[in-house]
Amino acid sequence: MVTLTLDKLREQVRGEVIAPENEGYEQARKVHNAMIDRRPIVVVRPANAGDVIAAVNFAREGHLDLAMRGGGHSVPGLGTCDGVVIDMSSMRGVRVNPEKRTARAEGGATWGDFNAATHAFGLATTGGIISTTGVGGLTLGGGIGYLARGCGLSCDNLVSADVVTADGKFVVASEKANNDLFWAIRGGGGNFGVVTSFEFRVHPVKDIYGGPIFYELKYAKDLLQFYREFIATAPEQMGGFPAFQIAPPLPFIPEKRHGDTFALFVACWAGPVEEGERALKPLHDVAPVFAEHVGAMPYPALNSAFDGLYPPGLQHYWKANFVKELTDDAISAHLEHGAKVPALTSTMHIYPINGAVHRVASDATAFAYRDANFATVIAGMWPDPTHNTANTKWVRDYYDATAPHSEEGGYINFMAEDDQSRIKANYKGNYKRLVEVKKKYDPDNLFHVNQNIKP
Numbered sequence: 001m002v003t004l005t006l007d008k009l010r011e012q013v014r015g016e017v018i019a020p021e022n023e024g025y026e027q028a029r030k031v032h033n034a035m036i037d038r039r040p041i042v043v044v045r046p047a048n049a050g051d052v053i054a055a056v057n058f059a060r061e062g063h064l065d066l067a068m069r070g071g072g073h074s075v076p077g078l079g080t081c082d083g084v085v086i087d088m089s090s091m092r093g094v095r096v097n098p099e100k101r102t103a104r105a106e107g108g109a110t111w112g113d114f115n116a117a118t119h120a121f122g123l124a125t126t127g128g129i130i131s132t133t134g135v136g137g138l139t140l141g142g143g144i145g146y147l148a149r150g151c152g153l154s155c156d157n158l159v160s161a162d163v164v165t166a167d168g169k170f171v172v173a174s175e176k177a178n179n180d181l182f183w184a185i186r187g188g189g190g191n192f193g194v195v196t197s198f199e200f201r202v203h204p205v206k207d208i209y210g211g212p213i214f215y216e217l218k219y220a221k222d223l224l225q226f227y228r229e230f231i232a233t234a235p236e237q238m239g240g241f242p243a244f245q246i247a248p249p250l251p252f253i254p255e256k257r258h259g260d261t262f263a264l265f266v267a268c269w270a271g272p273v274e275e276g277e278r279a280l281k282p283l284h285d286v287a288p289v290f291a292e293h294v295g296a297m298p299y300p301a302l303n304s305a306f307d308g309l310y311p312p313g314l315q316h317y318w319k320a321n322f323v324k325e326l327t328d329d330a331i332s333a334h335l336e337h338g339a340k341v342p343a344l345t346s347t348m349h350i351y352p353i354n355g356a357v358h359r360v361a362s363d364a365t366a367f368a369y370r371d372a373n374f375a376t377v378i379a380g381m382w383p384d385p386t387h388n389t390a391n392t393k394w395v396r397d398y399y400d401a402t403a404p405h406s407e408e409g410g411y412i413n414f415m416a417e418d419d420q421s422r423i424k425a426n427y428k429g430n431y432k433r434l435v436e437v438k439k440k441y442d443p444d445n446l447f448h449v450n451q452n453i454k455p
């Protein structure tokens with residue numbers, strides 16, 4: 001029966017339709033987090049929006065679970081399911097309009113695809129800190145990265161989006177058209193439809209001055225205390241974040257210290273490159289620098305500098321919180337748990353989300369926490385599944401210690417599968433309106449494989 005219907009789907013789809021018996025299925029069912037093990041009935045790799053419509057109709061009419069996948073990075077594995085998967089990685093084109101200062105990315109583009117295309121014109125917009133993350137999931141959940149203080153969140157730069165809704169219709173969402181949908185997709189995640197194309201505002205950013213700066217762990221307190229003051233008033237071209245990090249085997253770190261834990265600051269000065277050294281001076285003055293790899297580089301070079309640290313196939317478990325004030329008590333909790341980071345690929349980052357992010361009203365888009373100054377992520381990533389218990393415990397213990405010093409909500413894109421109960425808190429005053437938009441565009445909750453807003 002399913003075979004018969006799949007044949008019909010194949011007739012309608014120009015792209016790939018991959019069922020369990022087809023070559024490439026094992027690869028097609030994988031997502032970034034190796035803990036996720038789903039067996040989709042079918043993975044559709046669309047060639048165009050028409051294919052997406054066919055796949056949405058197929059799932060809806062067959063009463064099948066439906067997941068959308070952009071870059072596949074969702075930590076709880078929300079880019080896959082045991083039903084129908086629309087894997088947008090077959091649609092990754094990016095077209096830049098340098099005159100209008102906009103760039104249009106297809107729904108499966110990664111930030112690497114996007115940055116390569118816009119960099120050629122000396123332009124960029126806020127994307128994630130590594131290049132393999134999908135534009136799709138990251139933007140729809142908000143989008144935090146190096147350029148956020150100066151350019152806003154990724155979703156703040158969205159000009160319009162082409163969306164296939166649950167009824168299989170194709171609509172354009174912008175300030176002018178389907179404004180309610182446009183409001184909801186800027187932070188509301190993949191709850192409202194499949195985005196086949198994102199149109200972004202882009203900004204003049206070509207080369208940046210920055211990179212990783214390692215400090216001995218004993219200076220972590222100085223670094224965090226300095227950071228909370230510094231980032232409150234630093235020029236908005238200053239991006240970057242403090243972290244706890246085990247030293248990877250990189251050539252600029254003395255070999256005998258590979259594997260030791262350090263306090264880290266990854267800096268990104270996106271103002272004039274010749275001002276970079278001066279802009280980063282406070283970071284050099286706060287404590288003796290143990291090792292660094294700082295200088296002028298193309299923005300895409302920084303954006304892909306850590307890709308190798310996070311290859312597909314690691315086990316992932318993350319927790320997140322928004323933070324208004326990085327109090328002394330919060331810093332004490334970070335010092336205790338950050339120092340115990342258990343794996344080279346695990347880390348904790350405190351991203352700044354002030355500056356341009358604060359200039360957007362809390363109810364202007366679905367992303368509600370415009371009054372938070374930081375988004376914290378405790379990112380457990382480790383290669384060996386036999387170490388799951390210890391690594392998951394590190395994330396949970398760290399989270400339990402910092403949560404009392406944080407806001408109730410956290411950034412949905414950093415949240416785990418056990419965070420569904422925090423969704424309302426994440427959207428604060430915007431939740432009610434999100435439910436109304438969900439009722440209008442997806443009353444039967446076809447798009448439920450996500451941090452779900454129930455209609």
Ligand SMILES: Cc1cc2nc3c(=O)[nH]c(=O)nc-3n(C[C@H](O)[C@H](O)[C@H](O)COP(=O)(O)OP(=O)(O)OC[C@H]3O[C@@H](n4cnc5c(N)ncnc54)[C@H](O)[C@@H]3O)c2cc1C
Pocket residue numbers: 031032067068069070071072073074075077078079080088107108127128129130132133134135136137138139140141142143144145189190191193194195196310413414449450
């Ligand atoms: C290594 C790593 C680094 C990260 N760094 C950052 C960072 O710097 N900043 C940041 O903000 N986040 C970051 N994240 C979190 C990231 O934003 C989320 O994991 C996000 O969901 C990834 O998007 P994706 O398209 O790659 O994921 P996917 O797993 O493909 O998709 C996740 C969800 O997004 C939705 N979705 C994706 N594409 C579409 C589409 N075209 N149309 C409709 N819905 C869609 C779907 O609901 C899907 O369930 C990082 C994650 C990882 C694993």
